[in-house]
Amino acid sequence: MKKNKGFFSLILIFAMFFSFTMISFSNDTNNGINSNEYVKNELQPQPGFNMEELNSLHDGNMVTIASELPDPSTMGLGAVTVSLVRSGDTEEVQVYLVYSGSFLSNAIRCSSLVVSDTSFFNPVIYKEWEDVSRYYTAGNLAYAYIGRADIPASEDKAKVKTSGLQVYNMEKSSWNSYTNVGGSWSIN
Secondary structure, three states: OHHHHHHHHHHHHHHHHHHHHOOOOOOOOEOOEOOOOOEEOOOOOOOOOOHHHHHOOOEOOEEOOHHHOOOHHHOOOEEEEEEEEEOOOOOEEEEEEEEEEEEEEEEEEEEEEEEEOOOOOOOOEEEEEEEEEEEEEEEEEEEEEEEEEEOOOOOOEEEEEEEOOEEEEOOOOEEEEOOOOEEEEEEO
16 A cells, blocks of 8 residues: 555656646747737739829838738627516416627527426427527517417426527628527526
8 A cells, every 4th residue: 555655656746747847839820920910011013003002001011910800790799598478377488589689680590499397307398399480670689489388387497499590690691600599598
């Protein structure tokens, strides 16, 4: 037993020694060019460019690398949440997907949407939809009615899970993918 303690102590000493002597060679660069620096460019006349117009676009031949910066129109576009509304004291619960974002939208879709109880093991599925597409009045805030789920009146929460969630961006005429909804939601 004493021999094992000595062996493990020796291994621990070597591990600590090597962890203190590690050297990091990482560099925060993009294609060899730091995105926070400026790059000096010698401007040469190009076909179709007026040199005076080109010179007016920079200050002292210092040009930032705009192509390395993210496009702001693709960042932080909003969120999709869930609203569950019970009809009185009945089991009938209306299920809505709620879009709130920075661009106009008039449609939402997902490949599946499942409403179940909050049980982790063997959840009871109250309602399941496949290939959901819903249209609504265009806006930055919209409630898309998905359908009705029968949930016992004794339940005050339900788990909602989507897959393949997308919102239609009217400004770009394209579908934007969103993080799938997954979690427990209060029934109002």
